[in-house]
Amino acid sequence: ELKVEQNPLFLSMQEGKNYTIYCNYSTTSDRLYWYRQDPGKSLESLFVLLSNGAVKQEGRLMASLDTKARLSTLHITAAVHDLSATYFCAVAPRRNTDKLIFGTGTRLQVFP
Amino acid sequence: NAGVTQTPKFRVLKTGQSMTLLCAQDMNHEYMYWYRQDPGMGLRLIHYSVGEGTTAKGEVPDGYNVSRLKKQNFLLGLESAAPSQTSVYFCASSYGGSSYEQYFGPGTRLTVT
Numbered sequence: 001e002l003k004v005e006q007n008p009l010f011l012s013m014q015e016g017k018n019y020t021i022y023c024n025y026s027t028t029s030d031r032l033y034w035y036r037q038d039p040g041k042s043l044e045s046l047f048v049l050l051s052n053g054a055v056k057q058e059g060r061l062m063a064s065l066d067t068k069a070r071l072s073t074l075h076i077t078a079a080v081h082d083l084s085a086t087y088f089c090a091v092a093p094r095r096n097t098d099k100l101i102f103g104t105g106t107r108l109q110v111f112p
Numbered sequence: 113n114a115g116v117t118q119t120p121k122f123r124v125l126k127t128g129q130s131m132t133l134l135c136a137q138d139m140n141h142e143y144m145y146w147y148r149q150d151p152g153m154g155l156r157l158i159h160y161s162v163g164e165g166t167t168a169k170g171e172v173p174d175g176y177n178v179s180r181l182k183k184q185n186f187l188l189g190l191e192s193a194a195p196s197q198t199s200v201y202f203c204a205s206s207y208g209g210s211s212y213e214q215y216f217g218p219g220t221r222l223t224v225t
Contacts, residue, residue: 009152033213042202043155043216088154092210098162099145099170100210104154 002027004091006103013079013110021106023072023089031092032072033100034063036085043088047074079110114138116217118203124223125193133188133220135203143206144186145170145214146178148199155202161186162209193224 003026013019023032031050035043047056049065049072056063060083062075072089086107090100119134135144145160147170157170161180175197177189186205190197200221204214 031210035216042218043204045213045215048213090214097209097211098143098168099157099160100214102147102155104152 002091002093002101004089004101004103006087006089006106008106009104010107011109013076013108015080015110015112016078018078019076021074021076021087021108023074023091023103025070025072025089025091025101025103027070027091027101028067028094029070029091030067030094032065033090033092034072034074035088035090037088037105038085046087074106076108079108081110081112084108084110116203116205116215118201118217118220120220121218122221124225125190126225127194129193130189130191131193131222132190133201133203133222135186135188135205135217136184137186137203137205137215138184139205139207139215140183141205141207141215142183143209143212143214144180145204145206146176146186146188147202147204148172148197149202149219150199158188158201193222195224198222198224 034046047063052067086105089103146158147155159178164183203217206212206214
C-alpha cells in the first residue's frame with residue numbers, strides 16, 4: 001500500500017527559530033508537491049519538485065527532494081507568525097500518473 | 113479567470129437526503145478530482161476524471177457518484193447521505209495528471225445530521 005508520511009504532525013515553534021518538516025513516501029516517484037492550507041481555507045501550491053536533488057526556495061521556506069531516499073524536506077528559516085498553517089506534501093507515483101497521494105499534513109503554529 | 117469554483121459553500125443535510133456538489137473550472141484542464149478532508153486524515157481522493165465523459169474511483173468512493181458531462185464541470189453526488197459523510201469537500205483540477213500541480217477550489221462544508 002502506498003504511504004506518504006509526514007512528521008511531525010504538529011509543530012509549535014517560536015518566532016525566529018528554524019525547523020524542518022519531513023515527508024517520506026513508499027513508492028518510486030520523480031515528482032513531489034508541497035501545499036499550504038490556512039485554517040478554513042483551500043490548499044495553495046507552494047513548490048513543485050521535479051527531479052532528484054531539486055531544491056526550491058521562497059522566502060523563509062525551502063523544499064528539497066531526494067528520490068533515492070524517498071524523502072522530501074520543507075525547511076523553515078527564522079519562522080514568523082504568518083507561516084502558521086498546515087503544510088501538505090503530495091507524491092506523484094510513477095506507477096499511476098493520474099493522481100497525487102497526499103500526506104496527512106503538518107500543522108505549524110508559530111508563536112512570539 | 114475564476115480558477116476552480118465550488119457550489120454550494122455550506123450545506124446541512126438530514127440522513128438519507130441526497131444532494132449534488134458542483135465543481136467548475138475555467139482553465140481548460142483535462143483532469144478533475146474530488147477529495148474529502150477530515151480532521152487528522154489529510155486529503156482522501158473520492159473520485160476523479162481524466163477527461164470529459166470519464167470517471168474513476170479513488171481511495172474512498174463508496175456512497176458517492178460522479179459525472180463529467182462537460183469538460184469544465186465535475187459533479188459529486190450523494191444519493192443517501194450518512195453522518196459519516198460529514199466533511200469538507202474539495203475539488204481540484206490539473207492540466208494533465210500528476211505531472212502537473214493541482215489547483216483547488218474553496219471547499220464545501222457538508223454536515224449530515
